[in-house]
Amino acid sequence: MLKIENLHVKIGEKHILNGVSLEVKAGEVHAIMGPNGSGKSTLSAVLAGREDYEVVEGSVTFEGKNLLEMEADIRAKEGLFLAFQYPVEIPGVSNTNFLKTAVNEVRKYRGLAPLDAVAFLKEMKEKMKLVEIDQSLLSRSLNEGFSGGEKKRNEIFQMAMLNPKLAILDETDSGLDIDALRIVAKGVNALRDGKRAFIVITHYQRLLEYITPDFVHVLYKGKIVKSGGKELALALEEKGYDWIKKEIEETV
Amino acid sequence: MLKDIIENFQATRKVESGSLLEKLQQKALQLLKSIDFPTTEDEEWKYTNIKKLVNTNFFVKNSDASYANLSHFFPQTECYRLVYVNGIFREDLSSVLLDNNAVVHNLYEAYSSHQEIINQYLDSSTLHTETAFTAINAAWVKHGAFIYVRRGKALQKPVFLVHVQDTRSHSSLAQLRHLIIVEPGSQLSFVEQYYTLGQSESLMNLVCEAFISQSARMNHVLLQTEKSLSSFVNFTQVHQAQQSHYTNTTLTLGGQLVRNNLHVSLEGEHAEAFMYGLYMLKGNTHADNHTAVDHRVPNCHSNELYKGLLDERSTGVFNGKIFVRPNAQKTNAYQSNKNILLSQQASMNTKPQLEIWADDVKCSHGTTTGALEEEPLFYLQSRGICQEKARALLIYAFVAEILEKIQPLFARQAAEQMVKEWLGNQLEIA
Ligand SMILES: Nc1ncnc2c1ncn2[C@@H]1O[C@H](COP(=O)(O)OP(=O)(O)O)[C@@H](O)[C@H]1O
Numbered sequence: 001m002l003k004i005e006n007l008h009v010k011i012g013e014k015h016i017l018n019g020v021s022l023e024v025k026a027g028e029v030h031a032i033m034g035p036n037g038s039g040k041s042t043l044s045a046v047l048a049g050r051e052d053y054e055v056v057e058g059s060v061t062f063e064g065k066n067l068l069e070m071e072a073d074i075r076a077k078e079g080l081f082l083a084f085q086y087p088v089e090i091p092g093v094s095n096t097n098f099l100k101t102a103v104n105e106v107r108k109y110r111g112l113a114p115l116d117a118v119a120f121l122k123e124m125k126e127k128m129k130l131v132e133i134d135q136s137l138l139s140r141s142l143n144e145g146f147s148g149g150e151k152k153r154n155e156i157f158q159m160a161m162l163n164p165k166l167a168i169l170d171e172t173d174s175g176l177d178i179d180a181l182r183i184v185a186k187g188v189n190a191l192r193d194g195k196r197a198f199i200v201i202t203h204y205q206r207l208l209e210y211i212t213p214d215f216v217h218v219l220y221k222g223k224i225v226k227s228g229g230k231e232l233a234l235a236l237e238e239k240g241y242d243w244i245k246k247e248i249e250e251t252v
Numbered sequence: 253m254l255k256d257i258i259e260n261f262q263a264t265r266k267v268e269s270g271s272l273l274e275k276l277q278q279k280a281l282q283l284l285k286s287i288d289f290p291t292t293e294d295e296e297w298k299y300t301n302i303k304k305l306v307n308t309n310f311f312v313k314n315s316d317a318s319y320a321n322l323s324h325f326f327p328q329t330e331c332y333r334l335v336y337v338n339g340i341f342r343e344d345l346s347s348v349l350l351d352n353n354a355v356v357h358n359l360y361e362a363y364s365s366h367q368e369i370i371n372q373y374l375d376s377s378t379l380h381t382e383t384a385f386t387a388i389n390a391a392w393v394k395h396g397a398f399i400y401v402r403r404g405k406a407l408q409k410p411v412f413l414v415h416v417q418d419t420r421s422h423s424s425l426a427q428l429r430h431l432i433i434v435e436p437g438s439q440l441s442f443v444e445q446y447y448t449l450g451q452s453e454s455l456m457n458l459v460c461e462a463f464i465s466q467s468a469r470m471n472h473v474l475l476q477t478e479k480s481l482s483s484f485v486n487f488t489q490v491h492q493a494q495q496s497h498y499t500n501t502t503l504t505l506g507g508q509l510v511r512n513n514l515h516v517s518l519e520g521e522h523a524e525a526f527m528y529g530l531y532m533l534k535g536n537t538h539a540d541n542h543t544a545v546d547h548r549v550p551n552c553h554s555n556e557l558y559k560g561l562l563d564e565r566s567t568g569v570f571n572g573k574i575f576v577r578p579n580a581q582k583t584n585a586y587q588s589n590k591n592i593l594l595s596q597q598a599s600m601n602t603k604p605q606l607e608i609w610a611d612d613v614k615c616s617h618g619t620t621t622g623a624l625e626e627e628p629l630f631y632l633q634s635r636g637i638c639q640e641k642a643r644a645l646l647i648y649a650f651v652a653e654i655l656e657k658i659q660p661l662f663a664r665q666a667a668e669q670m671v672k673e674w675l676g677n678q679l680e681i682a
Contacts, residue, residue, distance in 0.1 A: 048634050076636035084634075088627045092649025098632070101645065106636040141649075158635060 001026050001197050002047075002067075002166055007058035009039075009046050009222075016042045018222035019058070024166065029198045031208055031233060034219035035241040040201045041085060043219070044170040048082035049075050062166070076102075077109035079165030083155035083172050090142040095154070096124070098142050103161055127160040131187040149180035156187040167191070168199045173207035185210030205237035218244055254306045254455075255284055255384075257425060258391050264312060264340065265392045272371045273363065273393055280380055280390035289384040299569045299601045300511055300540040305483055306384075308453055310425035312339075322416055325447060329662040331412040332356040334397050338418055339426025339456075341395050349407075355400040356411050359431060362398040370398065373431055379461055385485050389427050389459040396429035396459075399440060401468075406439035410660050413444045417482055420450030425457070432462035434470050436493075441471040443663045448479040453508075460488040464496040466520060472500045473663045477670055478507040480535050487513045494520025494549075501658050502541070504531040505670050510539040518545065518552040518580075529558035530654040532674050533566035533598070540569035547580040547610075554584070559654055560591040561647060562598035569601045574615060576608040583613040591621040592650060594643075644678035 002024040009017040016039045024030050034040055046053050047060065049072030060067040062078060070078065090098075103123075104114040115123060128135065131153050143151050152172050159167050169188070173181055188198065188211050200211055208216075208230065216232040217224045220241075225248050226232065236244070258281070267273040289306045290297040322345055326333060334356065335345040341358035349356040355366060363370055380390035397413050417424055434440050446456060456478070464470050476484055484507050490498055504510050516525045531539045545554040560568050570589045591600045604617040624646055632642035651671055658664035672679055 050630055071639065072630060072633040073636050073638045073642075076634055082634055084631070088631045090628045090631065090646070090649065092652050093628075093632075093645055098635075098637075098645065101641065102632075102635040102637050105638065105641070109636070162636065 001063055003061045005059050007046070007060060008056045009042060009053050010056055011042075011053050016053075016222050017046070020219070020222070020224055022217065022224060024197050024199060026165075026197055027194045028215065029192070029200065029211065029213045031200045031202060031213035031216045032219055033202055033205075033216060033233060033236060035245075036203065038219045039222040040219055041170055044082055044168050044199075044201055047080065047168060048072060073105070076162070076164075077106050081159050081162055081164035081167045083152070083159060083167065083169045085170040085172075085174060087143050087151045087155055089144045089146070091144045093142045095138045095140055095142045099124075099158060099161055102158075106162055123161065127157060130160055130190050131157045132183050133157050148175040149177065152176060152180065152184055153187070156184050160187065160191060164196070166197045166199070168201065170201045171203060172200075173202055173204065181207060182210060205233045208233045220244060220248060254289070254308075254310070254388060254425070257310055257312060258284070258388050265394050267360065267394055271363070272375060273360075276374060276380065276393050277391050280387045280393075283381060283387050284384065284391060287384050287387060296542065299567075300509070300538065302509065302511075305455065305509055308423070308455070310453065310455055311422040312425050322414070325414050325416065325445070327412060327662040327666065329410070329660070331409045331662075332407070334358065334411065334413040336395065336413070336415040336426070336428060338416075338424050339395055339428060353402050353405045354407055355398060356407070357398055359396045359398040359429060360394045362400075366398070366400065369400065369433065370431065373433065373461070373463065377461060379459060379487060379489050382487060385457055386459050386487050389429055389457050392427045393429045395427070397432065397442075399430070399432045399442065401434050401438040401440050403435040404437040405435075407441070410441040410443055410662075413442070415444070415446045415456065417446070417448040417454045417456060417478065418450060419448060419452035419454045419481070421452075423452040424454040426454070427457045428459070430458075430460040430462075432460070432470070434462070434464045434468040436465040437467045438465075439469045441660055443473040443475070443660070445475040445666070446478055446484065448482045451479070451481060454482045456482070456484045458484070458486040458488075460486070462488075462490045462498075464490065464492045464498055466493045467495045468493070469497040470499075471659050472498065473658055474500070474502045475663070475667060475670070476502070476504045476507060476510060478510075480506065480508060480537070482507050483509040485511045488515070490514075490516045490525070492516065492518050492520065492523040492525060495522045496520065497524050499526040499528070499657070499659070501528040501654065502530075503667055503670070504529075504533070504539045504541075505674055506533075507537055507539065510537070512541045514541070514543045516545045516554065518547050518554065519549060521549050521551045523552045525552075525554045526657075527554070527556040527558075528654050528657045530651055531558075531560045531568060532651070532671065533561065533568060534563040535566060536564075537566045538568070539566075540571075542569075542571045544573040544575065545585065547574070547576045547583045547585060549577075550579060550581045550583065552580065552583055554586070556587040557654065558589045559651060560589075560600060561594060561651065562591065562600055563594040565595070565597045567599050570619075571603045571605065572617070573605045573607070574617070576610045576613050576615065578609040580610045581612040583610060583615070585613070585615045587617040589619040592624055592647070593621060594624060640676070641678045644675040647675060648679055
């Protein structure tokens, strides 16, 4: 589904990703872990189509198509979704209105008829239950004045509404208490249908207790330095990142 | 030259000889011999160059325009309607009111029955000598709204004034002079809308003066939706007595050169004035909003919010003056001007000007000018919304704060429609 090959990315003069390769197949859940500053957010931003970054080498294909050539909205329409680490507040744009626009734009692109008001509402009600999000949040301006947990839940809610093929969760666990974490994870798990793929980016192993990954990768200094199964996450939790850092330094 | 045109077109401004209207016209013509139009040397006109405008040879129609089918410009809502084409009142298309409670009519037609009160207010007005623009307006004084709401009466319907600048076969100069008197405890909602038909040059030179008496309320909406060769110069002066309430919303969505002067004078305690403005400019439009609120007495409240969007090569000016006179203690005066530049070529000059002579006051002002933020744009795009639509959503969110203030509903809906059109109909806003 997603194939990243030897991806090098810089911003300004600073090289942030130095040859990332990763393949994600349908239905798989990949966790990307790594210490702060290793390039995790950069990777997700590049995949989602943020423009400040310069890809200097490598390629990314999404279902065989060149992802890097697509505008951000086309990537979403093709089925890529990024749950932001820091969802932006947009005063004056109603959450519902925005979502209806987005859902119907995406549907149009996929050759589906737009949802009318009734169908949209029904869809919304269903998905709201999934992430235990309150109706009152949806009539408000997009993320405006939402608590950290509400913002993250809103991200998962949007994901549920947009039906992506691949969802990237960028440190969705950061700043969440256990209850919020549980709700977010429940939403994600409900959307695991064997076809949809996930990339879960996280600093801590915590979230992975709720969302069990098939693969765990460690990103360090802009490179995936270690890959393994879910036990790798546990090892990291126990021994910390220093263990990996040491191992890398020794092999250099 | 503008001045010569006035001299030459006697017929359109003909009024009874010996009447005050004629005297005002004569006085203004006399004045015009000695005063000149402002230049950019003049502080008040520093960023608005009118040289080309005042040297344009506008055409003035002597007779009523033949264009009769204007009904698509009228709102569906019930209202008193004043219709003008090329500066001339069209009674056949209007629905006026003239009874013991109130008058909604053209100034000239109302003059015969309300000479005394019209004389009283026009004669004492200092507006006519303010600038060369108000002077040429006075030299023409005849057409414009006369709205008179008697003590304790509320008009049952809003007043809708529409002016159509028909420039399909020739250029056009049109002038209107409104006089609005809202007596103690009465209420008025007044919506003015200005359109252009055609592609020739034109100028609307508007003077509006409103007197809002004690405990009276006036809601005032000005919708400027002119075409790219239409210019608009507007002097609106509002006098507020104690406990009166005035709301003005001015929308500018096009035109060649637009200059609005909105002056609110708070003359009685506990008066409240709200001034909202929205300008959405593109092409080569230049729009200049000069506002002034004069706190002459204690305990008054003024609140001003002007927002602007400037695209392509458009230019904007905002100058907001707040005067707080020495005895005007306990004044609350707030002002804010926020602009978004949508293109590199667009520019905005903004200048708050506070002159505060009293010490026990609450005044604040703020101004921002910047580009559309990247973060929200990316967020919307990452959800599958194309860039153009995402921009439109964010722009609409920015302007909604002003649109929400517009009353009555039909005016708000008209404004929303105009804004959507300006945005290229990218949005279906629920
Ligand atoms: N906009 C930027 N400008 C300059 N440096 C940046 C920018 N964004 C990220 N970086 C740098 O790139 C490195 C990786 O950052 P990031 O991708 O946020 O890592 P992580 O998400 O793993 O903490 C850090 O050293 C960070 O300071």
